[in-house]
Amino acid sequence: MLSLEHVSAGYAGFQALFDVSLEVKAGEAVAVIGPNGAGKTTLLRVISKLIDPTAGEIRMEGGALTAVPAHEVIARGIAHVPENRRLFPRLTVEENLKMGSFVPSARKKYTENIELVYKHFPRLKERRMQLAGTLSGGEQQMCAIGRALMSGPRLLLLDEPSAGLAPVVVQSIFELVRRICTEGYTVLIVEQNIRQVLKVVKRAYLLEAGRIVLTGSANELLDSKEIQKTYLGL
Amino acid sequence: MKYGALALLAAVPLLGIGNYPLHLVIQVLLWGYIYTSWSLMGRLGMVSFGHGAFMSIGAYGVVMLWNHFGVSPWIGALAALTATAATAFVIGYPCFRFKIVGHYFALVTLALSEVARLIIVALRDQTGGSLGATPNSALTGDASMSLAALQFSNKIVWFYIVLAVWLAGLWIWRQVDRSMGRIALQAISEEEEAAASIGIHVTRAKLRITMISALMTCAGGVLYAQYQLYINPDSVGGIAISLQMVFGAIAGGMYARLGPTVGAAFTLLLAEGLRYAFGNRFPALDTTIYGVMLVLFIIFMPKGILGAAEQGWRKLTAKSPARA
Amino acid sequence: MDIFDIFLLEAVLNGLLLGGLLALLSLGLNLIFGVIDVVWICYAELIMCGMYAVYYLYVVYHWPLLLAMPCAIGIVALLGVLLHQFVIRPVLTAEPINQLLVTGGVLFFLQAAATLVFGIEFKNLGVALPSIVVGEMSFSASRLVAFCVALAGVLALYFFLKRSYLGIAIRAISQDRAIMPLMGVSPARIFVITSALGGALAGLAACLLVLQYDTHPAIGLSFGPITFLICVLGGLGNMVGGFIAAFLFAQFISVGGFFFALEWGYVFSFIFFIAMMFWRPQGILGGK
Numbered sequence: 001m002l003s004l005e006h007v008s009a010g011y012a013g014f015q016a017l018f019d020v021s022l023e024v025k026a027g028e029a030v031a032v033i034g035p036n037g038a039g040k041t042t043l044l045r046v047i048s049k050l051i052d053p054t055a056g057e058i059r060m061e062g063g064a065l066t067a068v069p070a071h072e073v074i075a076r077g078i079a080h081v082p083e084n085r086r087l088f089p090r091l092t093v094e095e096n097l098k099m100g101s102f103v104p105s106a107r108k109k110y111t112e113n114i115e116l117v118y119k120h121f122p123r124l125k126e127r128r129m130q131l132a133g134t135l136s137g138g139e140q141q142m143c144a145i146g147r148a149l150m151s152g153p154r155l156l157l158l159d160e161p162s163a164g165l166a167p168v169v170v171q172s173i174f175e176l177v178r179r180i181c182t183e184g185y186t187v188l189i190v191e192q193n194i195r196q197v198l199k200v201v202k203r204a205y206l207l208e209a210g211r212i213v214l215t216g217s218a219n220e221l222l223d224s225k226e227i228q229k230t231y232l233g234l
Numbered sequence: 235m236k237y238g239a240l241a242l243l244a245a246v247p248l249l250g251i252g253n254y255p256l257h258l259v260i261q262v263l264l265w266g267y268i269y270t271s272w273s274l275m276g277r278l279g280m281v282s283f284g285h286g287a288f289m290s291i292g293a294y295g296v297v298m299l300w301n302h303f304g305v306s307p308w309i310g311a312l313a314a315l316t317a318t319a320a321t322a323f324v325i326g327y328p329c330f331r332f333k334i335v336g337h338y339f340a341l342v343t344l345a346l347s348e349v350a351r352l353i354i355v356a357l358r359d360q361t362g363g364s365l366g367a368t369p370n371s372a373l374t375g376d377a378s379m380s381l382a383a384l385q386f387s388n389k390i391v392w393f394y395i396v397l398a399v400w401l402a403g404l405w406i407w408r409q410v411d412r413s414m415g416r417i418a419l420q421a422i423s424e425e426e427e428a429a430a431s432i433g434i435h436v437t438r439a440k441l442r443i444t445m446i447s448a449l450m451t452c453a454g455g456v457l458y459a460q461y462q463l464y465i466n467p468d469s470v471g472g473i474a475i476s477l478q479m480v481f482g483a484i485a486g487g488m489y490a491r492l493g494p495t496v497g498a499a500f501t502l503l504l505a506e507g508l509r510y511a512f513g514n515r516f517p518a519l520d521t522t523i524y525g526v527m528l529v530l531f532i533i534f535m536p537k538g539i540l541g542a543a544e545q546g547w548r549k550l551t552a553k554s555p556a557r558a
Numbered sequence: 559m560d561i562f563d564i565f566l567l568e569a570v571l572n573g574l575l576l577g578g579l580l581a582l583l584s585l586g587l588n589l590i591f592g593v594i595d596v597v598w599i600c601y602a603e604l605i606m607c608g609m610y611a612v613y614y615l616y617v618v619y620h621w622p623l624l625l626a627m628p629c630a631i632g633i634v635a636l637l638g639v640l641l642h643q644f645v646i647r648p649v650l651t652a653e654p655i656n657q658l659l660v661t662g663g664v665l666f667f668l669q670a671a672a673t674l675v676f677g678i679e680f681k682n683l684g685v686a687l688p689s690i691v692v693g694e695m696s697f698s699a700s701r702l703v704a705f706c707v708a709l710a711g712v713l714a715l716y717f718f719l720k721r722s723y724l725g726i727a728i729r730a731i732s733q734d735r736a737i738m739p740l741m742g743v744s745p746a747r748i749f750v751i752t753s754a755l756g757g758a759l760a761g762l763a764a765c766l767l768v769l770q771y772d773t774h775p776a777i778g779l780s781f782g783p784i785t786f787l788i789c790v791l792g793g794l795g796n797m798v799g800g801f802i803a804a805f806l807f808a809q810f811i812s813v814g815g816f817f818f819a820l821e822w823g824y825v826f827s828f829i830f831f832i833a834m835m836f837w838r839p840q841g842i843l844g845g846k
Contacts, residue, residue: 070739525667
């Protein structure tokens, strides 16, 4: 469904990704793991066109994204849940969800979609009139994911959903992600929490200093000596 | 080369150029001086829309004290300067102490210039309101000048006075730069916290510059009143004059010492040129074009004419960098 | 002394009516600042253009008033868009003070162009609305109409911002501009729409003002400064704050003008502003 071929990208005077190639097949759950500063967030931002790649090609369902401006990416079926949730703090939960439904194709299905989101996240339904900025970390993450789901996407990009959350909450978030994966969404999830995320996805890539250095099934990576030593402290 | 140009400038009235052109030169120097005094703080990011208040305190201060109480403009000027210093402090200190900067500072100072203008209009019985005021003439009989009353009918005398004041303004600019050091000034304008952390008492420094700027502008108002012999609330105060100062400085380039004067020359010559070309058939045509040019200036030449010229000159004369 | 002075009450009520109008004025400015982060110093001059538009359509071209007014609103909305596209957009990435100054240049330009094109004489709409008398107090009908329409405008804007997709997007963009594309929203497009909306609000204000005041090129100087001060007092960008500040200001003007001459009312309101700035520099409801 999604493919990146030899993609390079960076910011003013500083390159973050070097010749990155990966793919995500329809219905798959894939993770990109790696240390801080590896370029994981940059990777997702390149896919959703918040930044333009300096080289390489990105394709979604066969169509190239090179010429697509950032605000049209969601219409291609890609929904990006950004790092740090990035909810609109002074809008209510429901208004945040409504913003997720802004694309014309999603507006028609608004009622359907919001019922679905509330079914997945009953806590959000309880707090729908609450200002998003006053929610707890875990609730904010639910709301951010729910907002992305409102657009009826085919591919979900999740940027470090467990970041900054208490361990107990992290558990429930990964449980959520697992549920989403089983619902049939295609998911590309970027994470620092390697152990947890590899239990949820099928395949993964290891990104270090802007380059893909390892790839394989989740189990392969969990078993890999390298990962165990460097990242899991074994 | 500087002194040559200065000597040339000083010799201007002796060229016998006639009263009206001389009047224009005096205007350029006087407004150049006023724009310079605004730029003293404007270039550091303290953009004030309230300098009209200081100018009108100067202008109305001397004229009112002279007309109503026979107080010599020399004394009147001292009174006006004191009042200006007090006003600048009352507005400046809280602003800088509470870090009111940027938009907010501009709008607070705007309120100040409007307050000043409104008070002048409200006191119309004493000030003449919107109709304006004229200082009573001290030139009785054949007298062509009165030092005590600061009135001279001979433009040549005024030329030298204004020239001296203009030079004084440039000198003050240089002294301020020297006493505070470029780095300190830069620090204040760009990063308050950083400046404070290296020991620069930011509020005090800002206040000092504001006071100097305000006092200079007030003096400009005094001179304007005595020279023009007619003032009204909109010609020396209010938002229009405040904006005019800002734009004159920007057009010429408020970061360079001579920039504001270039701006004054430019705007005055533009107005005169248009008046010459179109006569009085199209009133306000010069200001219309002026408005368009200002917009274009801010978009394309934010450093002003002089600033852009300096950049161009630097590019032309830059040596190629030595290979490492 | 009789504390209950009927004419004082009249002044207070007139202040209320004035407050409604000032609230509408401040709304447009706050909207623009809240979303685009630019202060349109020439906002009052846009209103002036709207007033001239109504005048020319109604008095010179003899359009019916109820057609001239919506048309004028449309014209000023268009002016807002043009202002954004050609003047603001080039300086969006420049220092904020440059943005302020560039709209100042437009202020000069509009005033001068109006003088050039329309002349300096005061133009009156020639619509005389009666006075409404309640006991010993009399209120001008045009003021009452202005108040009601202004309030209706405020309510309409409120519901638009609260309920519609575009309205929510406008509120959202001022809270987090960077992620708007992720929702399928182009910030540039929102800016244009907001500029049109700000212009339309100015146009509406123009329609209400032209009923009460003669128009002339410098009329912007009469209510421009007040509008900015109201916005700053309420917290720049904060529409609720601006709303409250408008009524406070109006009371100072009205009651101050009642006890002293009209100008003193304005003087007191400005001094009130300066004092408030020192007490709460970020504005009544402003955040930092």
